[in-house]
Amino acid sequence: MNNDIIINIQQLVKRFPIGKGEFTALKGITTSFRKGEFAGLIGPSGSGKTTLLNIIGSLDMPSEGEVTVLDVSVGSLTAKQAALLRKEKLGFIFQSYNLLQVHTVFENVEFPLLLLHYNASERKKMVMEALDWVGLTDKAQSKPSQLSGGECQRVAIARAMVKKPVLVLADEPTANLDATNSHTILRTMEKLNKELQTTFIFATHDEKVISYLHRKVFLDDGYIVKDEWVKND
Amino acid sequence: MIKFLLQGLLRDKSRSHLPIMVVAVGVMLSVFMHAYITGIMNDTIEMNAAFSYGHVKVLTKGYADNMSQFPNDMALDNTDVLVANLKKQLPNIEWVERIQFGGLIDVPNDKGETVAQGPVIGIGIDLFGKETTETKRLRIHESMVEGRMPSKPSEILVSNDFAKKLGIQMGNTVTLMASTMYGGMAYQNFVVVGTVSFGVQVLDRGTIIADIQDVRDALDMDNASGEILGFFSQGYYSDKEADKAKSIFYAQQDNVSIQDEFTPILLTFREQGDMGTFVDLSHSMGAIITFVFIIAMSIVLWNAGLLGGIRRYGEFGVRLAMGETKHHVFASLLYESFFVGIIGSIIGTAFGLLFAWLLQEYGLDMSDEMKGSSMMMPTVLKARITMADYYIGFIPGIFSTLLGAALAGIGIYKRKTSQLFKELEA
Ligand SMILES: Nc1ncnc2c1ncn2[C@@H]1O[C@H](COP(=O)(O)OP(=O)(O)OP(=O)(O)O)[C@@H](O)[C@H]1O
Ligand SMILES: [Mg+2]
Numbered sequence: 001m002n003n004d005i006i007i008n009i010q011q012l013v014k015r016f017p018i019g020k021g022e023f024t025a026l027k028g029i030t031t032s033f034r035k036g037e038f039a040g041l042i043g044p045s046g047s048g049k050t051t052l053l054n055i056i057g058s059l060d061m062p063s064e065g066e067v068t069v070l071d072v073s074v075g076s077l078t079a080k081q082a083a084l085l086r087k088e089k090l091g092f093i094f095q096s097y098n099l100l101q102v103h104t105v106f107e108n109v110e111f112p113l114l115l116l117h118y119n120a121s122e123r124k125k126m127v128m129e130a131l132d133w134v135g136l137t138d139k140a141q142s143k144p145s146q147l148s149g150g151e152c153q154r155v156a157i158a159r160a161m162v163k164k165p166v167l168v169l170a171d172e173p174t175a176n177l178d179a180t181n182s183h184t185i186l187r188t189m190e191k192l193n194k195e196l197q198t199t200f201i202f203a204t205h206d207e208k209v210i211s212y213l214h215r216k217v218f219l220d221d222g223y224i225v226k227d228e229w230v231k232n233d
Numbered sequence: 234m235i236k237f238l239l240q241g242l243l244r245d246k247s248r249s250h251l252p253i254m255v256v257a258v259g260v261m262l263s264v265f266m267h268a269y270i271t272g273i274m275n276d277t278i279e280m281n282a283a284f285s286y287g288h289v290k291v292l293t294k295g296y297a298d299n300m301s302q303f304p305n306d307m308a309l310d311n312t313d314v315l316v317a318n319l320k321k322q323l324p325n326i327e328w329v330e331r332i333q334f335g336g337l338i339d340v341p342n343d344k345g346e347t348v349a350q351g352p353v354i355g356i357g358i359d360l361f362g363k364e365t366t367e368t369k370r371l372r373i374h375e376s377m378v379e380g381r382m383p384s385k386p387s388e389i390l391v392s393n394d395f396a397k398k399l400g401i402q403m404g405n406t407v408t409l410m411a412s413t414m415y416g417g418m419a420y421q422n423f424v425v426v427g428t429v430s431f432g433v434q435v436l437d438r439g440t441i442i443a444d445i446q447d448v449r450d451a452l453d454m455d456n457a458s459g460e461i462l463g464f465f466s467q468g469y470y471s472d473k474e475a476d477k478a479k480s481i482f483y484a485q486q487d488n489v490s491i492q493d494e495f496t497p498i499l500l501t502f503r504e505q506g507d508m509g510t511f512v513d514l515s516h517s518m519g520a521i522i523t524f525v526f527i528i529a530m531s532i533v534l535w536n537a538g539l540l541g542g543i544r545r546y547g548e549f550g551v552r553l554a555m556g557e558t559k560h561h562v563f564a565s566l567l568y569e570s571f572f573v574g575i576i577g578s579i580i581g582t583a584f585g586l587l588f589a590w591l592l593q594e595y596g597l598d599m600s601d602e603m604k605g606s607s608m609m610m611p612t613v614l615k616a617r618i619t620m621a622d623y624y625i626g627f628i629p630g631i632f633s634t635l636l637g638a639a640l641a642g643i644g645i646y647k648r649k650t651s652q653l654f655k656e657l658e659a
Contacts, residue, residue: 054651057554059553059554059650059651060649060650060651079558079559080558080560083553083556083557083558083559084556085556086553086554086555086556087555087556087557088556090556092551092554092555094551098547098548098550098551100241100548100551101245102240102241102244102245103237103240103241103244107237107240110237111237111552111555112555112556114234114237115234115555115556115557159555
């Protein structure tokens with residue numbers, strides 16, 4: 001693993017307005033992630049995992065502190081610049097898959113490429129390659145409603161990976177999956193992490209996910225309470 | 234990208250079918266309503282023109298001042314010359330002479346004693362002229378109830394209701410009492426050969442229709458007419474034609490030195506009675522209907538869009554996460570609704586035109602429902618398809634879908650991107 005830092009977080013505070021007051025979800029986070037990491041944010045419900053992941057993914061803005069993702073400061077991005085960052089460099093995987101129900105598996109995976117203006121033949125090649133990574137080439141023309149939960153999540157992984165992003169953010173990707181499916185998709189992501197050097201950051205409290213992580217960042221009540229490297233290859 | 238949006242639109246029935254149906258129904262109603270109201274208004278205008286006002290009317294200034302009382306002492310003189318001039322000056326207008334008058338009808342028995350009497354409004358028209366267009370214009374054949382058309386002088390038609398009230402039989406001789414052009418009393422016998430019912434109370438209460446020459450004889454109006462009505466060859470009234478006629482008419486009159494209350498003047502349809510207001514109303518009808526339907530349909534589509542939009546916040550969230558901008562998502566919503574608006578408008582216009590056409594061809598007989606109406610309105614409702622009906626539906630159709638989608642789509646901006654996920658994760 002090389003030592004390029006792609007995410008640098010300094011004294012990050014995130015507050016949400018609640019009624020007249022506000023709630024502090026992140027209370028001073030300082031850490032960094034390097035290219036190729038397979039890391040997880042671990043902690044009890046409400047500890048701030050999703051909030052931190054959203055800020056790294058430029059879906060939300062820091063209240064205080066400095067967050068640099070791939071050399072750009074998230075806090076100073078305009079909505080348009082944030083969209084550009086997400087479009088070109090980031091992939092997202094969600095707990096509830098969030099596939100577009102009326103579109104086929106192929107079209108779902110193709111969508112990020114449409115935004116990047118790849119031409120039809122490039123798109124076809126890339127989509128089929130991504131479906132191959134997750135073992136779903138035979139389901140390209142199926143609709144999400146015809147797939148199992150595990151297959152849906154694999155489509156979501158293909159969709160996140162198809163443009164070969166630098167960084168994939170996965171929020172509770174196994175929460176709706178049984179053990180077998182969880183291991184399948186985790187092995188898939190582990191493989192992609194190795195082969196493509198894609199950085200993965202998970203938010204999870206699932207033991208199965210945790211067992212795959214190379215680095216565990218423990219959150220509690222908006223603080224990092226422990227940062228543990230498991231494997232170092 | 235457009236293909237992607239269209240695929241989504243076509244496959245998601247709640248996104249396309251329902252809004253297209255709403256738009257189609259609304260557009261259909263707007264087109265149909267427009268043609269229908271245009272039909273009623275035009276028929277009403279034409280009916281009033283045919284019976285009373287003409288598209289334009291030439292009369293003396295003095296007569297015009299008291300037109301509703303038919304002041305025949307102010308009638309036009311030397312009308313043969315006048316009509317000949319008008320025909321030369323304005324050959325595109327058909328000119329017909331009319332005498333309207335008020336009087337009393339006396340129904341005598343065999344011995345000449347009065348059995349019944351009643352007030353009447355009389356219209357003297359060209360009944361017997363070889364090329365007369367008046368019987369057709371007043372739809373006399375269609376309005377006959379009993380008896381037959383007058384075929385020789387002294388034969389008249391009376392309103393059916395009036396004949397019933399006074400017990401007049403076909404073939405009865407009645408006496409008209411009225412005042413002559415010079416203020417004397419006029420008595421003239423007529424033979425009632427038929428009755429008519431126009432389905433309009435003002436006309437059916439007590440009208441007699443006689444040949445204009447008979448009326449002239451009765452009222453001492455030799456070569457005189459109360460009014461000369463002009464009808465446009467295009468078959469319907471328009472302000473443009475009327476103004477054109479007016480300027481040509483007055484251009485020649487500038488040469489006439491003496492101008493008094495016997496000077497002929499020309500009044501357009503809109504300058505008589507309340508007809509101006511009515512013409513204006515008929516013009517603004519399209520705008521009024523369009524406006525009403527834009528508002529109504531926008532509200533429906535806004536709500537449909539809100540429901541659809543909320544359902545789609547998940548989709549929007551994912552698209553934003555993948556790097557679409559909010560503008561782009563919003564614009565795509567508008568594209569979608571534009572597409573829906575076009576398709577819905579095409580379908581709606583087609584159906585609207587179809588129904589309007591049916592009503593135009595076959596009409597709807599409302600004579601029973603309109604009994605007792607005091608306004609001169611046609612009893613057979615007919616739509617009239619005009620050019621406007623081909624495009625008028627597209628205005629509310631497209632505008633309301635765009636407005637509805639825009640209102641519903643504001644939610645995208647009001648919510649934080651991360652918030653859109655919250656709603657979708659829930
Ligand atoms: N938009 C918001 N407005 C107000 N409070 C929020 C908002 N988003 C998150 N929070 C609060 O911030 C805290 C952290 O939330 P976050 O979603 O990051 O938790 P989490 O660690 O992902 O929990 P879980 O495991 O349940 O997903 C919670 O107490 C939550 O109520
Ligand atoms: Mg969470």
